[in-house]
Amino acid sequence: WCCISFNAWHKKGRKEYCLYNNDNAACRFGSTIGLIGFLAATAFLVLEAIFQNLSSIKLRRRAVLMDTGFSATWSILYLIVFGYLGIAWGKADYPYLGNGINNCRAAIVFSFFSIAAWGGCAFLAYARWQQGADMTEFTSGFDP
Template identity: 50%
Template sequence: MLLVVLFLLQLFAIIVFGCISSQGYKYDRDEDKEVCLYNKDNNACNYGVGIGVIAFLASVAFLVGEFMFEQMSSVKTRKHYVLGDLGFSGFWAFLYFVGFCYLTNQWSNSETPEGGFGVNNLRAAITFSFFSIFTWAGCAWFAFQRFRQGTDAAFAPSYEADPGSIPGGMPYASYPVEQEGDGGYQEPPFSGNQTRGTHHIICG
């Protein structure tokens, strides 16, 4: 399930920054320069492209981290990775929320571009910014659930630990102990009594 979320993060990020980059700007003859179609606010376009590009790179990094997670033998490394995932995902969900509100507000105050140029792209960027809020929040939730599992589960090395090192576990026995049938002590097969008896028979 987490891998699906990570792939969705990449897809949504590509749509957001791709739509704005391709048709988010238009040349304005009056100002003699390209302006952002979000109410001519270039900061709005830059913000949308910026969070989209960084989100894409981060989602790729987290995807690689998921495949490498089982090979992390250090408990601290696993813990730092999960905490980094949790912190970044939660923060980026917040940034996408800000971006959604920002772009929506600027678009509502914008004039419709001539010939409807870029309208679908700009709306798609807003829509998928909204979807990205929940996908990044979902990624943070998965990281939080993994963190709650504790060091004995998520952060433990992949090889099986000695049960004696786990609180409440039973250590391995050094050698098998055979249980006696009657529970009593049996004399060695060549005890002193048997030796004296044999000596008496031979000498007698």
């Protein structure tokens, strides 16, 4: 998300405009999806680290279900971001001195890679859900 947040804006006088065809919504949408995805990935990483210490089976099942749902949703949202940024970039004029071109292109490519990354996370979370269907994955690792 940093490619968009910091480098997809061009300052002309006192006003900043988005390099994606002067469409500020394209820059904001890509930045928002990227930032929320980064924060959620960090939260899911922490949740994964403490997963075996969660004592409630219901809590473990909800954690895996949340991971599956969020990852699948974010994969779809990154597909939308990829299309939106790609179309906006295709309509954009060449920036002054080529300033920010590589950052805009990198944001489009990374949003494409994020589709597969979040889709893979959703698949692995769903596989974990299927393994836990017999409740062995969700039971605690110690005998009471």
